[in-house]
Amino acid sequence: MNLRMLRALAICVGAVAMIAGSARAQDAPVKIGAVLSLSGPAAVFGIPERDAIQAIVAKMSSTTKGGRKFEISFYDDKSNPTEATRAVNQAINDKVVAIVGPSTGSGILAAGPIAQRLSTPLIGPAGTLAITDPKNEFYPWIFRAAPSDASDVRAILQDMAKGNAKKVGIFYQEDAYGKTGVDLAREVGPSLGLNVVETASAPYTATDLTAQATKLRNAGAQAVFLQISIAALGSSFVKAARQVGLSVPIYANAGLAQRSFAENVGNEVEGLRIVSIGNLPYDPTPGEAELAKMLEAAGKQPQGWGELTGSNALMAALGAIDRQKGKDITGASMRETLESLCDFDKFARGRVCYSAKDHDGWHEDALVITEVRNKQFRSVP
Amino acid sequence: MIHFVEYVLRGALAGAIYALLAAPMSLLFATARTIDFAVGAYALIAAAVAATIGGIAGAEAGLAAAMLSAAIMSLIFVGLKRLGCEDGIVFALASFGLSAVIESFVLWYWGARSFIVSYVAASWSLGGIRLDQQGLFNLLIAAIVVVILHVVVRHSSLGRMMRASAVNAVGATLAAIPVEGLQMGVYLAGGLLAGLAGLLVLYSAGIDFTAPLGLTLSGFGAAIVFGVGSPLRCLFGGIAMGVAQALASGYLSEALSAMTPFLFILLVLSMRPADTEALAGGRP
Numbered sequence: 171m172n173l174r175m176l177r178a179l180a181i182c183v184g185a186v187a188m189i190a191g192s193a194r195a196q197d198a199p200v201k202i203g204a205v206l207s208l209s210g211p212a213a214v215f216g217i218p219e220r221d222a223i224q225a226i227v228a229k230m231s232s233t234t235k236g237g238r239k240f241e242i243s244f245y246d247d248k249s250n251p252t253e254a255t256r257a258v259n260q261a262i263n264d265k266v267v268a269i270v271g272p273s274t275g276s277g278i279l280a281a282g283p284i285a286q287r288l289s290t291p292l293i294g295p296a297g298t299l300a301i302t303d304p305k306n307e308f309y310p311w312i313f314r315a316a317p318s319d320a321s322d323v324r325a326i327l328q329d330m331a332k333g334n335a336k337k338v339g340i341f342y343q344e345d346a347y348g349k350t351g352v353d354l355a356r357e358v359g360p361s362l363g364l365n366v367v368e369t370a371s372a373p374y375t376a377t378d379l380t381a382q383a384t385k386l387r388n389a390g391a392q393a394v395f396l397q398i399s400i401a402a403l404g405s406s407f408v409k410a411a412r413q414v415g416l417s418v419p420i421y422a423n424a425g426l427a428q429r430s431f432a433e434n435v436g437n438e439v440e441g442l443r444i445v446s447i448g449n450l451p452y453d454p455t456p457g458e459a460e461l462a463k464m465l466e467a468a469g470k471q472p473q474g475w476g477e478l479t480g481s482n483a484l485m486a487a488l489g490a491i492d493r494q495k496g497k498d499i500t501g502a503s504m505r506e507t508l509e510s511l512c513d514f515d516k517f518a519r520g521r522v523c524y525s526a527k528d529h530d531g532w533h534e535d536a537l538v539i540t541e542v543r544n545k546q547f548r549s550v551p
Numbered sequence: 552m553i554h555f556v557e558y559v560l561r562g563a564l565a566g567a568i569y570a571l572l573a574a575p576m577s578l579l580f581a582t583a584r585t586i587d588f589a590v591g592a593y594a595l596i597a598a599a600v601a602a603t604i605g606g607i608a609g610a611e612a613g614l615a616a617a618m619l620s621a622a623i624m625s626l627i628f629v630g631l632k633r634l635g636c637e638d639g640i641v642f643a644l645a646s647f648g649l650s651a652v653i654e655s656f657v658l659w660y661w662g663a664r665s666f667i668v669s670y671v672a673a674s675w676s677l678g679g680i681r682l683d684q685q686g687l688f689n690l691l692i693a694a695i696v697v698v699i700l701h702v703v704v705r706h707s708s709l710g711r712m713m714r715a716s717a718v719n720a721v722g723a724t725l726a727a728i729p730v731e732g733l734q735m736g737v738y739l740a741g742g743l744l745a746g747l748a749g750l751l752v753l754y755s756a757g758i759d760f761t762a763p764l765g766l767t768l769s770g771f772g773a774a775i776v777f778g779v780g781s782p783l784r785c786l787f788g789g790i791a792m793g794v795a796q797a798l799a800s801g802y803l804s805e806a807l808s809a810m811t812p813f814l815f816i817l818l819v820l821s822m823r824p825a826d827t828e829a830l831a832g833g834r835p
Contacts, residue, residue, distance in 0.1 A: 375765025
């Protein structure tokens with residue numbers, strides 16, 4: 171065997187080894203991370219997100235529709251941006267190619283630079299406007315899995331504008347979610363003929379909101395907009411409003427579209443209108459009903475839209491994996507694929523298309539106006 | 552003027568809950584010179600159990616759950632003492648730890664749901680100001696509890712033993728006072744009072760697993776504002792906190808209203824000499 175033959179043999183062996191290695195890489199499950207708020211104040215959303223992901227993974231037997239095996243690892247961001255950063259770092263060290271989460275806007279914003287540096291996209295189930303601001307250096311690496319806060323506020327204020335109220339009072343919780351809603355309502359309201367006459371706020375743990383309700387009543391509010399995600403706070407405000415004689419229509423942003431709110435409040439909230447991402451527990455579309463069935467099969471009761479946003483993020487990741495059939499999947503390839511992903515399998519309503527200029531994907535057609543009737547959210551046609 | 556009066560009245564009613572949360576802190580400080588920062592968690596567990604079971608039985612079970620949680624804290628207290636710890640700050644930090652454990656337990660067992668009891672009390676009109684019966688009931692309960700505690704602490708032999716235990720535990724033991732037993736009993740009584748506050752929060756507003764820290768801080772503020780050593784001062788402290796909050800919510804911008812009650816506490820404390828006895832409301 172001369173030198174030329176030896177060289178040819180070595181090349182053949184190398185090529186076979188590469189093909190075999192590549193085939194093995196494609197057989198190996200694709201790793202996805204889920205960095206969610208499983209404790210702390212945002213657990214009210216993080217836990218339903220996790221439940222939906224677990225139910226879908228169980229139903230799909232950890233195999234995408236295109237036949238690719240995948241595995242999910244969960245990490246708790248503890249509703250804390252610092253923890254979210256640490257968890258994203260840990261997930262990327264564990265070789266995930268995409269991350270569902272973090273659950274909160276502040277967590278996504280904190281973890282964005284790490285996602286950029288380590289070339290792994292985040293698919294965030296949060297409405298916070300800033301996460302997909304093109305001015306962010308890490309913009310290419312963040313994709314949204316829910317309608318933005320701007321879509322939510324516009325949808326509920328459009329519904330409010332159909333009534334007779336022109337003077338609006340706003341009650342909001344003292345955090346970034348609350349403040350963002352107030353700013354958006356002030357911005358959107360005038361274009362719909364709504365004038366924000368007064369605002370009032372309270373921390374999560376306020377035990378009495380009659381002073382805040384009195385303030386809105388004294389300002390002559392003809393309708394009230396609630397920017398709240400804590401069910402107890404919403405219930406407390408509505409009770410307080412009725413107690414102080416603030417008998418005006420009340421509208422709420424999606425934060426209150428939680429089963430525990432509808433089922434535990436009393437008659438005082440009858441007629442309260444809430445914008446929601448789908449209506450999983452009460453008036454589901456066929457896709458939502460399918461997800462609800464999966465949750466029930468997993469022993470979970472559908473709670474609201476947390477499950478839908480969690481499923482949106484997971485299904486976007488799985489859609490991107492299936493679009494890369496036969497290829498090696500990396501964080502960078504996931505990002506590139508997500509950026510042109512359109513009309514993938516999902517459970518929520520609305521058409522979704524990501525593009526280089528639109529990392530939001532989800533818009534107002536994913537929303538529904540609901541009304542509280544007999545302790546249920548009924549969709550308003 | 553009518554608006555001002557209305558805010559003051561509403562604040563006073565809201566302050567009743569803070570007073571109830573402050574009372575166990577005062578009681579424990581009077582007996583062991585430490586603070587139980589798990590009172591908010593006791594309130595949460597009481598509300599969670601009461602909302603789950605429902606009715607009178609639920610309320611009783613809620614109070615029992617709060618006392619059981621406080622019993623765990625009392626065992627931690629005794630355990631730390633047996634290990635030679637005498638520093639009140641260590642017991643206080645341990646209670647923070649227990650609070651986190653209870654909060655996590657509620658999140659694990661009940662999930663992230665809020666505990667709300669659908670109950671709207673009738674309102675009474677006072678000079679055109681509508682006040683709901685639940686708020687007045689809360690204030691009445693807080694006042695009765697605090698007055699009873701004040702009488703016990705200040706004018707009974709049990710109170711004298713409690714105060715002796717705090718001032719000089721060794722001397723009290725030599726005088727045949729069961730110091731450790733007394734202190735454990737005070738922890739249990741604190742659990743009962745915090746549980747009662749939790750039930751009133753449940754029936755007034757609703758509560759969720761994020762509440763403990765906020766409730767504890769409000770109670771702590773009410774306890775220290777006029778001196779932590781006297782339950783009666785806790786009632787006034789709670790009412791003052793509630794009124795400060797209501798006036799701030801009514802007249803100030805949201806950014807200022809959030810910090811006003813704590814600025815109020817800071818202001819009151821800064822006007823007093825800063826040592827333990829002054830904090831307790833006694834002579835420096």
